[in-house]
Amino acid sequence: MKRPQLPCLSPKWAPYVFLSPFLLLFLVFGVFPLVFSLYLAFQSWEPAAGLSTMKFVGLENFSFALQDEWFWKSLKNTAWLAIATGVPQHLVAIPLAVFIHGAYRRSRNAIIGIYFLPYITSTVAIAMMFTTLFSTDYGVINQGLRALGQLPGLGWLLPAQPIDWLNHAENVKPAISLVVFWRYLGFNTVLYLAALQTIPADIYEAATMDGAGRWQQFWCITLPSLRPMIYFGVMLSVIGGMQLFEEPFILTGGRGGTDQAGMTTAMYMYRTAFEFNDFGTASALSWLLFIFVALLTWLTKRAFRQAQPQGDGT
Amino acid sequence: MPSFRVSAIAAKFLALMAILHVCSLAQAQPQTLSIAAYPAVDEIIKAAIPQWKKKHPDVEIKLVSRAFDDHHTAMSTALSTSSNLPDVMALEVSYVGRFAGGGGLEDLALAPYRIKETQARFVPFAFKQATISSGAVVAAPTDIGPGTLLYRSDLLKKAGVTEAELTQSWESFVLSGVKIKAVTGAYLMAHARDIKNILIRANIKPGDGLYFDAAGKVLVDSPRFVRAFELARKVRQQKLDGKIGAWSTEWTQGLKGGSIATQMSGAWQAGHLANWIAPNTAGQWRAAQLPEQAWAAWGGTFYSIPKAARNKALAWEFIQLMTLNREVQLNAFKGHDAFPALLEAHTDSFYEQPIVFLGGQKARLLWRDAALKINAIDVHKLDPIADEIINTELDKVLDQGKDIAVALADAKSLLERRVRR
Numbered sequence: 001m002k003r004p005q006l007p008c009l010s011p012k013w014a015p016y017v018f019l020s021p022f023l024l025l026f027l028v029f030g031v032f033p034l035v036f037s038l039y040l041a042f043q044s045w046e047p048a049a050g051l052s053t054m055k056f057v058g059l060e061n062f063s064f065a066l067q068d069e070w071f072w073k074s075l076k077n078t079a080w081l082a083i084a085t086g087v088p089q090h091l092v093a094i095p096l097a098v099f100i101h102g103a104y105r106r107s108r109n110a111i112i113g114i115y116f117l118p119y120i121t122s123t124v125a126i127a128m129m130f131t132t133l134f135s136t137d138y139g140v141i142n143q144g145l146r147a148l149g150q151l152p153g154l155g156w157l158l159p160a161q162p163i164d165w166l167n168h169a170e171n172v173k174p175a176i177s178l179v180v181f182w183r184y185l186g187f188n189t190v191l192y193l194a195a196l197q198t199i200p201a202d203i204y205e206a207a208t209m210d211g212a213g214r215w216q217q218f219w220c221i222t223l224p225s226l227r228p229m230i231y232f233g234v235m236l237s238v239i240g241g242m243q244l245f246e247e248p249f250i251l252t253g254g255r256g257g258t259d260q261a262g263m264t265t266a267m268y269m270y271r272t273a274f275e276f277n278d279f280g281t282a283s284a285l286s287w288l289l290f291i292f293v294a295l296l297t298w299l300t301k302r303a304f305r306q307a308q309p310q311g312d313g314t
Numbered sequence: 315m316p317s318f319r320v321s322a323i324a325a326k327f328l329a330l331m332a333i334l335h336v337c338s339l340a341q342a343q344p345q346t347l348s349i350a351a352y353p354a355v356d357e358i359i360k361a362a363i364p365q366w367k368k369k370h371p372d373v374e375i376k377l378v379s380r381a382f383d384d385h386h387t388a389m390s391t392a393l394s395t396s397s398n399l400p401d402v403m404a405l406e407v408s409y410v411g412r413f414a415g416g417g418g419l420e421d422l423a424l425a426p427y428r429i430k431e432t433q434a435r436f437v438p439f440a441f442k443q444a445t446i447s448s449g450a451v452v453a454a455p456t457d458i459g460p461g462t463l464l465y466r467s468d469l470l471k472k473a474g475v476t477e478a479e480l481t482q483s484w485e486s487f488v489l490s491g492v493k494i495k496a497v498t499g500a501y502l503m504a505h506a507r508d509i510k511n512i513l514i515r516a517n518i519k520p521g522d523g524l525y526f527d528a529a530g531k532v533l534v535d536s537p538r539f540v541r542a543f544e545l546a547r548k549v550r551q552q553k554l555d556g557k558i559g560a561w562s563t564e565w566t567q568g569l570k571g572g573s574i575a576t577q578m579s580g581a582w583q584a585g586h587l588a589n590w591i592a593p594n595t596a597g598q599w600r601a602a603q604l605p606e607q608a609w610a611a612w613g614g615t616f617y618s619i620p621k622a623a624r625n626k627a628l629a630w631e632f633i634q635l636m637t638l639n640r641e642v643q644l645n646a647f648k649g650h651d652a653f654p655a656l657l658e659a660h661t662d663s664f665y666e667q668p669i670v671f672l673g674g675q676k677a678r679l680l681w682r683d684a685a686l687k688i689n690a691i692d693v694h695k696l697d698p699i700a701d702e703i704i705n706t707e708l709d710k711v712l713d714q715g716k717d718i719a720v721a722l723a724d725a726k727s728l729l730e731r732r733v734r735r
Contacts, residue, residue, distance in 0.1 A: 044735075046695075047394035048416025064735065069728075135563050137573075167557045169713055253559060255702075259709040274387055276699045277412060 040283035047279055061284035071285060073260060074268040075292070080173055081248070081264065082241025085180040089188050090233060096185075097192035098222060112193060115186030123183075127250030130179045134165035134251075141165070166251060169261035176248045176262050183247070184240070188233050195229035196222070231304040238300055242293045245270070265289050347628045348376045351404035352385040355456075355615055358636075358646040359404075365642060366635060373628060382406070392620070393418040399620040401629040405453055407443055407614040411693025414452040420619040420626065421450040427630050429454060432638060440655040442690030444616055453616035454637045457652035459580025460684040461512070461610035464587070466500070467600045467673065469575045473497040477602050480576070484513065484545055487605040491554040491575070500575040502554040504565055506546040510708055512578055513542035515691065516608035523692040525700035525729065532729045534704060535722040543711055543718045550712045566591050578604060580612030581681040585651030588671035596670065601677040609687040615652065653681060660685075696732055703728050 009017060041061055043054040065071050096115075104111055118126065133140050142162040149158035165175040199222065207217050245266040248256065254271075256263025263271075269289065273282035351359055356379035363375055378400065380388055386409050392399045393416060405413060413419060422429040422444075429451050433441050440455035465480060473494040480490045487509075491502025503509060514524060517538065521528045533539070549555050556574060558564040568574035570592040577583060587599060604610060617633045619626055636642055643659040646652040654660065660682050668674040694700070707725045710716040 045394075046416050047390055048413045048418050050394060050396050050416070050418060053416070060735070132563055136557075137564060138567055164557060167559070169709070253562075255705075258713055260706055271702075274390070275702075277390075277695065 037283045037286055040279055041287050043280045045279050047277060057280065061280045062288070065281055065284045065288055070260070070263075070268060071265070071288070074256075074263050074265040077173065077256075077260075077262065078242055078244060078264040078266075081177055081180065081244055081262075082238065084173065084177040085184070085244075086234070086237035086241050088181055089184050089237060090230065093185055093188035093233075094192050094223075094226065094230070097189045097196055098218065100189070101193055101196045108193075112186070112190055115189050117186065118183045119187040123246040124250060126179065126183060127247055130175075131166070131251060134175055136162050136164045136167070139165070167258055169257065169259040172252060172257040172262040176251055179247050179251065180244065184237075188237075191229055191233050192226060195226050199225045227304070231300070234304075235297060235300055238296050239293055242289065242296065265292075345372060345625070345628070346374045346376050347402070347625055347632060348378065348400040349402040349404070349632070350378045350380070350385060350389060350400040352380060352382045352406075354650045354652070355404045358456075358650055358652060361645055361649060362636060362639075362642045365639070366632065369635075370628070370631075375632075389413070396622045399622050401619065401623040401625045402632055403618050403620055404456075405616045405618055407611075407616065408698075410444055410453050410616050410618070411446070411697070412695065413618070414446045414450070414693075415695045418621055419452040420621055420623070421452065422454060422619070422630075423449065423451040426627070435638060435657055437655050437657060437685050439611065439685075439688040439690040440614060443614065443693075445690075447692070453618035454633050455614060455616050455655035456637045456643075457615045457646060458655050458685060459582055459611050459613035460653060460681045460688060461578065461604050461608070461612055462581050462583070462677070462681060462684065463576060463578050463602045463604050464583060464599050465576040465602065466572060466574075466595070466598055468598045469494055469498045469500050469572060477600070481602050481605045483606045484509070484541075484608075488545060488548055488552070488554065491549070492552055494575050495552070495554055498572075498575070500573050501556040501558075501568070502549065502575055504556055504558040504560060504568060504574050504577065506549040506555040506557075506712055507705065507708060508555075508560075508578055509549055510542040510546040510704075512604060512608060512610055513545060514538055514704070515610045516604075516606070518689060518691055520689065521692065523694045523697070525697060525704070526692075526694045526733075528692070530694070530733065532726050532733065534700070534725045534729060535719075539704070539722055540718060543708060543722065546708060547711055547718065570594060572598075581653050581677075581684075582613070582651045584669065584672060584677065593671075597673045599672055600675055601672055601680055603680060603684060609684055609689065611688050614655070653685070696729070699732055700729055 040054075042056060042058060044057045044060070045054045100108060100111055132138075136142060142165075145158050145163070149155050149160075163171060165171045203221055204217055207221060212220070243266050244264045248262045248264050249267050249270075251257075252262045254267075256267055265285065266289070269282050269285040272285060273279050349359060356377060359375070359377055366373070366375060379385075385404075386406065389403055389405070389409075390413070393413060396418070403419075420427070436455055437458055440458045441451070444453040444455055445451050463481060465477070470477070470480065470490075473490075474497070475490045475493050479486055481487065488502070494500055494502060518524070519527075522533065525532065525534055527533055556564065556568055558568055558574070565574070569577065569587060572595070577587075581601075584599070584601060587593075588596065592599075617636060619629045619633070623629055638656060640656060640658045640662075643654040643656045644662055644664065647654050647659065648664060665678040665682055666676060667678070669677050703725045707716070707721040711718055711721050
C-alpha cells in the first residue's frame with residue numbers, strides 16, 4: 001500500500017518559510033512604524049479625528065521644529081545629561097573593572113552581579129525609589145548631607161538648607177544624572193570586565209619581567225587592549241544618552257521639572273504627540289533626533305578611528 | 315460534470331451548516347456592551363451593573379479599566395484609527411474638548427439621543443462643558459468637581475486667623491498666610507502655581523476660554539494673568555509655599571503632618587484626605603468657598619459614544635442610567651465622592667448630613683451652592699500647550715526673577731506662533 005505523501009517544503013522556499021516569523025514581526029513592529037513615522041512627519045493630523053484627516057504640509061513640521069526654542073532647549077538638556085552621565089560612567093567603569101578583575105577570583109561574579117543589578121531593575125521602580133530619596137524634607141540624601149554637615153570641620157562644605165533636588169531648575173539635571181550614572185555603571189563594568197578577560201596573561205608577565213609597574217601596565221597594555229570595547233561602550237552611551245526618556249520622565253513627573261530643566265528631546269517628542277496632540281511635529285522631531293544621533297555616532301567612529309595607532313587596522 | 319455538481323451541492327450544504335452554526339452561536343451568546351473607564355469611574359460602573367441587569371438581563375457589560383493616563387491615550391489611539399473603540403467611553407473633562415475637536419464622538423443633541431431635552435436636569439456648567447462651539451453635545455456629564463478651599467482650622471486658630479479673613483479677598487488670603495507661617499511655620503499652600511491656576515480661571519468673560527477668546531485671540535497678557543502671576547510671586551517671595559507638587563510624597567506628608575495649611579481643589583479632595591492621604595487629621599480640616607467668591611471646577615467625568623461604536627442604542631441607555639438616574643448618581647456620591655452632575659440628586663438629605671472628617675461641617679451644602687455658580691470655560695485645542703507655556707514662564711518668574719510683563723509677552727509670542735500654524 002502506498003503511504004500518503006506529506007506536503008513537502010521545497011528547499012528553495014525553506015529559508016523564507018523559516019525566516020517568515022521574524023520577518024513578519026519585523027515588518028509589523030520595525031519597518032511599518034518607521035515608514036509611518038516618516039510619512040507622518042510631512043502631515044498635519046488631528047489624531048482624534050481619524051486617519052482620513054491627515055493633510056500633507058510638506059516640510060512645515062521640520063521648519064517649525066527647527067525654529068522651536070523648546071526643541072533646542074530639550075536638545076541642550078539631552079546633551080548635558082548625555083555628557084554628565086556618559087563620561088563618568090566610563091571613567092569609573094574602567095578602573096572598577098580592572099580592580100574587580102585583579103582583586104577577586106571566586107567572588108567576582110557575585111560582585112559584578114551586585115553592580116549589574118540596577119541595570120536589570122525596572123526603571124519605574126528605580127525612579128520612584130530615587131524620587132523618595134531626593135525628597136527635600138524627608139529624603140535620605142538630604143538627611144545624609146545634614147548628618148555629614150554636623151561632623152566637625154565639614155559644616156562649611158555642605159549647604160545649610162536642604163537641597164531641593166527635583167523642584168529647582170539648577171538641581172534637576174544633576175539629580176537625573178546621578179540616577180542614570182548609578183544605573184548604567186554596572187553594565188559598562190561588565191563590558192570592560194569581559195574585554196579584560198580576553199587580554200592574554202603572558203603580555204602582563206612579559207611586561208613584569210621587563211620591569212613595567214602596575215600603572216605602566218594599565219596605561220600601555222590594558223587601556224590599548226580595551227580600545228575596541230571603549231569604542232563600543234561609548235557608542236552605546238551616545239545613542240542611549242541621546243534617547244534618554246524614562247528616568248527624567250518619571251523623576252520630573254512627566255513635565256521635565258521646573259522650567260523644563262530636565263526635559264529631554266525624547267520626552268518633548270512624546271509630549272508633543274500625546275499631550276499636545278501634534279503627531280506630525282512629534283514625528284519630525286523624532287527624525288531630527290535620529291539625524292543628531294547618526295551624526296554623533298559618525299563623529300564617535302571618526303574619533304576612535306583617528307585614535308588608532310599607525311599600521312593597525314589591517 | 316457530475317463531480318462538479320456533487321462538490322457544488324456539498325459546498326452549499328457546508329455553507330448552510332455554517333450559517334446555522336453562526337446563528338445558533340449568536341442566539342447562545344448574550345449581547346455585550348463594551349465600556350472603557352478609569353479608576354474610580356470603573357467602580358461606580360460596577361456598582362450600577364445590578365440596576366442595568368434588571369432592565370437588560372441579556373446584555374453583558376464588558377468593562378475595560380485602565381489607569382487614568384493610559385485610558386485617555388488608549389482612547390486617543392482608538393479614535394485615531396477607528397478601531398477597538400468601546401460603545402461607551404468615560405472621559406475626564408480636560409479630554410472632552412480635545413476629543414470633540416476631532417469629530418469622532420456622536421453628537422448627543424441629535425436624534426435618537428436628544429440630550430438637550432434633558433439639559434435642565436444637569437448642573438448648567440457641566441452641560442456647557444460638553445457643548446462645543448458648533449452646538450454639538452459630545453458627552454453627558456456624570457460627576458463634577460466644585461472648587462473649594464480646604465483649610466486646617468487648628469492652624470488658623472493658633473495663628474488667630476478667621477475663615478472670613480482667609481477668604482475675603484486674594485490679598486487677605488496671602489496676608490493670612492503670612493500670619494499662619496509666622497505662628498505655626500506651616501506653608502499657606504503646596505505650590506505658588508496653585509494660586510495662579512485658580513486666579514486665571516476666575517472672572518472669565520462669557521464666551522472666552524482660559525487662554526483664547528471666542529475669536530481665537532491669545533489672552534495670556536490680560537490683567538487676569540498679570541494678577542495671577544503677581545500673587546503667585548508674592549506667595550513665593552513671602553515663602554508661603556512649600557514648592558511641592560500635588561500627589562508627591564512631600565505633598566501627602568505635608569497634608570498629613572500639618573505643614574500645609576490650605577489646599578484649593580475639587581470637593582472630592584475631602585474624600586481623598588479622609589480616606590488615604592491624611593485620615594489622622596480628621597476633625598482638623600474645614601471647607602470654605604474659594605477666596606473672593608471665585609467659582610471654579612476641578613475635574614469632572616463625562617460619558618460619550620464614539621461614532622464607530624457598534625451598540626449605540628444600548629450605549630445611550632447605559633449613559634442615561636449613569637447620568638439621569640438619581641439613585642445611581644447618589645450611590646456614586648456616597649460611595650466614591652463623585653459629586654452628582656444631576657440636579658435631582660442635589661435635593662437628597664445626604665447633603666444636610668455633617669461630614670465627620672470636616673469636624674461635622676455640612677460642607678456638601680457649600681459645594682452644592684458653588685456648583686450652580688461656576689461658569690463653563692470654552693475649551694481650545696491648544697489649551698494643553700498653553701498650560702505648559704504659562705507654567706514654564708511662571709517657573710521663570712518664581713525661580714529666576716523674570717519680569718512678569720516680559721514673561722507674559724514671551725508666553726504670548728510662543729502661543730501665537732503655534733496658533734499661526
